[in-house]
Amino acid sequence: MKFTRISALVASAAIAPAVLLASPAYAADAKAPAVSAPDAGAKTPDGQAGADKAEILRLMAAKGAGAGIKEEGAKAIAGGPSAMRKFLEVDQFAVRDTDNKVEISRIIGTADKVGRGVREAGKKALKGTPQDRAKFLEVGQFKARLDDDRVRVLRIMDAGGRSVKDAGGKALDANTPEAIKEFLEVGQFKARIIDNQLLTTQIASKGGPAVKAAARKALNGTPEDVQAFLDKGQYEARKKDEADAAAAKGKDKGKDDEVKPKPDASKEADQGAGAATGKGGTPVTAAAKNDPAPASGGTSLASTGAGSALPWAAGGTAVALAGGAGILVATRRRRAGE
Template sequence: MKFSRIAAAVTTAALAPAVLIASPAFADGPGAPDAGHQPATTTPDQSVPDQAEEDRKTILAIIAHPMASEYMKEAGHKAIADGPKAMRKFIEVDQHKIRLDDYRIAISRLTADAGPGLKEGINKLLSSRHDIDMLRHFYEVTQYELRDDDNRVEISRLIGTGGPAVREAGKKALKGTPADRTQFLKTGRFLAQASDDRVELSRIDESWDGPILSEAIGKLLNGSPTPAELRHFLEVTQYELRDQDNRVAIAKIIDGGGPELVKAGRAALAGTAADRTEFLKTGQHEARAKDQAAKDKAAKDKPAPGKDGQDQGNGSGTGTGTGAGATGNTATTAQGHTGAPLATTGAGDNTTLIAGGAGTALVAGAGLLLAARMRRAGAQR
């Protein structure tokens, strides 16, 4: 019996330390909570400060994004100033609402320089249900696809209306990349147009007679004009200089012209550039025709030669005239009389002269014969 008791005591003594060490009461000391209510073992609490710092960095990254609007930046800075809870709310809620509005505004602004295809796409997107992912994809991808479609249409139009250089450069751009088409519309088209404009100005110079426009074209082409200067000359300046040349031409035409031509020319000079062009094209010829018709009528209404209001056979005022008075419709004075005019035209005038000359000769002969007889009678005495 003693041996058994001793063995039990030894066994109890050996197991007691292990049991005591494993016991919660032993581990936690007096006043420890009941089993099942012990707090979890933790390290010093640093989770809240760490999360706040991470949120602050996240917000700073959000407002530094190129797409961040001023409103997004203002809201982000306010959240940081208001503390951890405000930063959490900004990250989880506010930034998404603001970003949605920012994309809507950014997409709406694309219409300022958009072609018809892009405008239609924008209106369709914003007038339908959409989320942030749809807006982001449109802004980052779809808009460029629609822009390129619009660029293709515009380049095709320029090819149809442009000169040789524009057509060649435009066809090359259509076969290239979207960047090639954008570059053509931005600068390439104007360089090609400048080449065509130079050719057109040379053609105008060869076909135009006015000195003012021709001189200006020569001066322009011999300089270093920009594409914009060449285009402005063709679209504006050439017509101003054409009108100046037309004014000079009209002034020369009406100088010494008939009444109708002068009247029409002065009206054109007082009118518009189109009036002056029309005068040179048709108006001057119509006015000349009116002046010629007036001349023809005046000649027709003029008295016939030999008629001065009296019958040619009327003996009053007739007499002999000099040979110089026998041409044209000229009034002459008979020799030996006191001024009665004698109309001498046509065959009747020659007969009168011949008859008058014969009568004069006959009278002179009779006088000479009488004088001779008187001299002979005096001699016989």
């Protein structure tokens, strides 16, 4: 019995240290709380503010961003996390619409660059909703501009020559913004150069020496020289040709006057003496001298001193006088016989 008790005591003594040493570790494991891995998708306040700032900076740097977005975005960033969150959720939309209004007004105000279609579509968008204004800037203005450009092409074709008409027709047939833009910015000018050269050649073929010389000089120069000839040079050259032709005509007339023979003075004196005595030596009365020549003679005695009808008139007068004297003598003899 004693041996049994001693064995139990020895076994207890051997086990006791192990039990005592293991108990604190167990107690510590039992009391330690469970720790899980952090949630990767969750954002801390600092992380959210950083993301908001990055988004605002992206909006400010975007193509077409207006002055309002840039100014208000900078203010939101300076205002801190709450200001940035409010800008992204609310303020940016009102600011962007204000910028859109300013941009639409600028577009329709450039009358020299846009047509009637763009102006009308822009005015309609200004009176509409924010969505209407955004749509005009993103899509509507380009459709309206294409329609306006088609009208411009037709007008240019109507005023241009054959080459311009052909080039404009090809652009309209392609019916793409790129083709029409190429014609308006490049193609029409190339085609006009060809038409101007052809027109200059035609004018030169029908013009005088000065016109031909001016046209030749223009064709040997630049397209601007050809255009200047058509706008002004051809008219100046034509005036010079007309002046030269008039001067040459006057010079030729002066030569003809010099070559024309002058009247023979001795012959005129003989005609004057014959007119004074009459045909057959018959004297001419004072009345006959002062009377002008008959209309059929065509020359006045006062201006020439003698006329082609004067000898016949003097002879006729003498005959009439002789006949009258004979009749008078015969009448007197008849009365004496009775």
